[in-house]
Amino acid sequence: MQKTTIQDFLKKKSEGRKITMLTAYDFPFAQMVDEAGLDAILVGDSLGMVVQGLENTLPVTMDEMIYHTKMVCRAAKNAMVIGDMPFMSYQTGTGDAVRNAGRFLKEAGASAIKLEGGFEVIEHIRAMTRSDIPVMAHIGLTPQSIHRMGGYKVQGKTGEAQKRLLDEARAVEDAGAFSLILEAIPMELARKISGELSIPTIGIGAGPYCDGQVLVIHDILGLFERFVPKFIKRYANLKEEAVKAIRQYKEEVEKGDFPSEDQSFK
Ligand code: KIV
Secondary structure, X not given: OOOOOXXXXXXXXXXXXXXXXXXXXXXXXXXXXXXXXXXXXEEOOOHHHHOOOOOOOOOOOHHHHHHHHHHHHHHOOOOEXXXXXXXXXXXXXXXXXXXXXXXXXXXXXXXXXXXXXXHHHHHHHHHHHHOOOOEEEEEEOOHHXXXXXXXXXXXXXXXXXXXXXXXXXXXXXXXXXXXXXXXXOOHHHHHHHHHHOOOXXXXXXXXXXXXXXXXXXXXXXXXXXXXXXXXXXXXXXXXXXXXXXXXXXXXXXXXXXXXOHXXXXX
């Protein structure tokens, strides 16, 4: 199997086949996602919360993103790897935006980058695309804007907000983005946007009519408990399983049952 390309994303949309994507932040998790056959892995700045234990994504740095993206790229044989631009790696200007986006491809081995925002990042998207850096855009709930938005809230609830999101979706496509994440918006709005764009939409909390879906891997595997948004579906309870296994190891060591002769050298 070949590595997924941005052309595959567009082909899947034109054939009405769903695009599958999850986050991963290190080698073993990326290997699992790749082996499961997903189209793409997003090295999201959500790692700030699910890996680093931070309150939000804002403190995550470019160097940390590069470090994690390198690990993921080593594992991803077929899935496309997309690096997520952290807060203040692009908001400071188009030059910074292109330089930092380029690091994901040049230093880490990613095939594309993602950045949050609508009208305010159009120039960045144009400049990155001109520099041969494929861009996934991200509108709706954009976690780096948590302070402006007043929390993690569903976006696009009023007619005016819906019109703005639709216009932003058209603008990012026009600027050259190869796909667009729609986060936490009403499903009918996501349907309308997905129907109007020729690039694929990838939903997270945006209902079933998007061209693909993405979720945070720690959420679907039951490894992050601090809050569980309505749009998460848990497919496993790995934390519970892991604590059980670790407790059993502790008990066996304490009782002298581990290591047995089987785990010892003669
Ligand atoms: O950082 C992230 O993981 C994301 C996705 C949840 C879309 O932006």
